[in-house]
Amino acid sequence: MANQLDYLHQLNAQFEQLWQQMNTKLTTQEYGAVLGYIAAFSYNTVTSVQRITGLLGLDSALAEEVLSRLTTIGVLQSENGIRCPECNLLFGKIENVNDLEREMFCYGCDSNVEIGASDIEVIYTLQRKC
Numbered sequence: 053m054a055n056q057l058d059y060l061h062q063l064n065a066q067f068e069q070l071w072q073q074m075n076t077k078l079t080t081q082e083y084g085a086v087l088g089y090i091a092a093f094s095y096n097t098v099t100s101v102q103r104i105t106g107l108l109g110l111d112s113a114l115a116e117e118v119l120s121r122l123t124t125i126g127v128l129q130s131e132n133g134i135r136c137p138e139c140n141l142l143f144g145k146i147e148n149v150n151d152l153e154r155e156m157f158c159y160g161c162d163s164n165v166e167i168g169a170s171d172i173e174v175i176y177t178l179q180r181k182c
């Protein structure tokens with residue numbers, strides 16, 4: 053698919069920027085792992101510091117820096133996800149953390165659950181180009 057190829061070319065160019073910015077911090081192996089991981093993303097893929105830490109074995113400070121730099125160079129976008137404190141499902145997003153309601157409906161629990169600031173998790177998805 054031509055679009056997929058364009059996407060990969062674009063991604064490669066952006067990853068070179070990331071590598072130049074981070075080559076004293078990431079090992080070649082870690083960089084390769086991040087590149088392979090993100091290249092397999094679809095627009096439905098959601099990741100977070102926690103997930104990167106577990107999957108790629110980066111420590112959380114490094115994972116956070118990788119994600120924030122990928123956001124700066126236009127690969128990823130960040131949003132506030134809401135994780136259910138009862139069933140641990142990421143069931144929604146919120147634009148402004150101040151708009152957080154105390155009770156929200158979780159489709160995992162099929163009921164209303166109490167939500168607090170600690171249930172907000174920064175999540176990352178691919179930035180849409182069009």
Ligand SMILES: [Zn+2]
Binds near residue numbers: 165
């Ligand atoms: Zn739930």
